[in-house]
Amino acid sequence: MRVDNRKYDELRPVTITRNFTKYSAGSILVASGNTKVICTASIEEYVPPHIKNTGTGWITAEYSLLPGATPSRVPRESTKGKISGRTHEIQRLIGRSLRAICDLALLKERTIWIDCDVIQADGGTRTAAITGGYIALADAVQWLIDKNVIKENPLINSVAAISAGIVNNIALLDLCYAEDASAQVDMNFVMTGSGKYIEVQGTGEEYAFDEDQLAKMLTLARKGICEITEIQKKALGT
Template sequence: MRIDGRKYDQIRPIKITRNYTKYAEGSVLIETGDTRVICTASIEDKVPPFLKGKGEGWITCEYNMLPRATQVRKIRDITRGKVDGRTMEIQRLIGRALRSVVDLKAIGEKTIWVDCDVIQADGGTRTASISGAFVSLVDAVNVLHKRSPFKIYPIRDFVSAISVGIVNDIRMLDLCYLEDSRAKVDMNVVMTDSDEIVEIQGTGEQSPFTKEDLKELMGLAEKGIKNMINAQKNSLKMDSLWIGTGGE
């Protein structure tokens, strides 16, 4: 049994609350165990300079951890005067994950900003952010679809993420903070509902790991991501019917 009583191949309880804030086109509170992230998606009727005139949209992300999301207060980026490397890495990862399942040309010249704010952290904040951000993105895209139906519905597939690792020589799924801090191998996996891999971030923290370890960890990740995507589907219900249809 693990620190929180789960089996090695069991994810933490998931709760996704939509329409969590009043003003954003899409807003979600995602809870995975004691990790909680607010994800909001906002529509802007312009694109970055490098996309102007190309008839193509953009999806980008900003990620932030509130000062007391962790046991020790984290100094705000604005106080330090710069975004730290970890934050930059995570927000780029979230943006890549979302863009991987969206037809950006179908959106037109609009930018969808996705903000992920961690209000409580207990491991897996980047993976929870991706899973929650996707739901908020669907809600924002559906707002556009209701205003003016797309000829081609932009979202091609579900995408989600989960962490896996090796702790005390045991391969585990969905690591909490204490497990993550002790992990010999730490890995984050992003995949679609079609079992396609978007990104794998894996590190032997203490020593190299074997191909067999990688195979077993990927098997655990696939199982966890299926559970996360089922939670996304249960949250979205009828609002996810357009996904993967192209609007036909």
């Protein structure tokens, strides 16, 4: 029996609340069980130097675990003067995931920032940030269209993410923190709404896994992301 009484292939309850804050072009609160992340989208009229004067836009992300998000206070990384390797890795993952489903040329030379702030953490913060970040991005894109800033929708697909792992030799979907902390294998899957993979991250924690176990985790992840995609569609009214 799982710690929260879910079946092995069952997601935690996922909710998406749009227009969560006032000033951003897109803002949502995504909750996956006890994990809660605020995702906001901001638009700036410039691009990084490496694509300047190319006519192409950019999507990037910042990620932060707020001090009160865990049982013990987590100091803000700004007080340390630099971000951790984990934060840097997650930010790059979110950015890559969102750029993969966008025709950046249709954004023209502007940047959309997706800021993901974890206000409560219980495992799966990076996957929730990607799932929620997509909705914030979609709302920001619609804002640009409504303002006649761009003519065409650059989003060519949707994107969502979920974890799967091996705990006590059993493949499980959507690990909470207690399961993640004791997992023999922990994997994160990022997929488009049409079922293509964007990224697969997997690590055996002092444990080697075989192809059969990998196949089980892939099957669980695909099932979970299909369900999340439907939740995203409902949230957007599509």
